[in-house]
Amino acid sequence: MAKKLMIGFIGVGLMGHGMAKNILQGGYPLVIKGNRNRAPVDSLLGMGATEVQTAREMAEQCDVIHLCLSNSPQVEAIIRGPDGILAGARDGLIVVDTTTADPTSTMALADEMATHGVHMVDAPLGRTPKEAEAGTLDAMVGASDEAFTKVKPVIECWSGSINHIGTVGAGHKMKLIMNFMAMSYASVYSEALSIAVKSGLTPQSVRDVMAPSRMGCGFFDTFFSGAVGGDPNAHKFAISNAAKDVRYVASMATAAGVMNPMGAAVRNYFDQAEAVGKGQDYVPTIASHIAELNGCNLPEAVKKGESQD
Structure with a gap:
């Protein structure tokens, strides 16, 4: 043996x-x-x-x-x-x-x-x-x-x-592609929640309509479980790690000679959250951070939405 x-x-x-x-x-x-x-x-x-x-x-x-x-x-x-x-x-x-x-x-x-x-x-x-x-x-x-x-x-x-x-190197390249897509989703979900709330919709309505649709996915579920569902441990991945990953994506794009304007937008959100001391918070909290930038209190909107159920 x-x-x-x-x-x-x-x-x-x-x-x-x-x-x-x-x-x-x-x-x-x-x-x-x-x-x-x-x-x-x-x-x-x-x-x-x-x-x-x-x-x-x-x-x-x-x-x-x-x-x-x-x-x-x-x-x-x-x-x-x-x-x-x-x-x-x-x-x-x-x-x-x-x-x-x-x-x-x-x-x-x-x-x-x-x-x-x-x-x-x-x-x-x-x-x-x-x-x-x-x-x-x-x-x-x-x-x-x-x-x-x-x-x-x-x-x-x-x-x-x-x-x-x-x-060697192919695994790390693929992981960055995956995380670029995931953190892009996180940024889009967060903007969508801010737009929805400031337009008079509840965060719960966004979750409940989108989750069973073709736009729903595993990342959607864990992100919204944290951002709207109130589960702080739904997606244990720190903002600081996300910020690092999208910076690595920018480096990878530069090395490949590919423009990366979507990545720059995502990177700015995560870098800004990290810069103001939120780096150790988990990724779903980026929704509340982006809401704050838009003059919106997402936790309060969630609470208000619960009373309307």
Whole structure:
């Protein structure tokens, strides 16, 4: 019987905890690097994971390392730093980066890592922390055929849908396209709610008419559950992360020589919300922020709409 790969995981937060838990439950030995939030770390240690203090230590022990971080600068630091992955990497190590990252950075890192005998796999995520805990995330994978074949059984522990898009960088490009569309929807929904409320319609009427129509979708449901339904945890994705992603989209469009005026409009909404201190709020709250910019109190409009039901 083949020996199970030793898996490392850095970034056991909202998404990473569930992913790491499912790797453990898939029968793989797991090494994690802790952070200031000890609750998910202690949870995983209680399930049988072991902890290291540096990425270097992890690289010295592991066959595959997962990263689930916030942005490309964090990924670059954890790979290139003095106690980073490359400092302790063994030949054949595979790094699976599930961060929503800048593809330009990803491909540059992949070239650098290859000189050390390390393989990069970009496998950004679709869906939410709920699906991370359930092991049913969507994975968009950029990797060589050889690396993909080796890590696919591990990815299957936390993913319900795996698409091998192409070579390294393709996964991160696809994820940015997905998030560009999602945050564009968020911006349009928010403007539509402001127009509706200031025109005398209730937020509930917009939700109830649109949801069962051809315009309804999963993102519509979670966004409106937060923006109108009052569920603060309906869509756990921070405005700061959304703002970062649409900035990466702008960079990607520039690199491809494509004009991106829709992206600029979306980016301005999210950058402005982040600039006034709302970066840690979840994305559905952008509707209330845009309503404020339009002189409209969306929570009050929701309350008024409830009294009219």
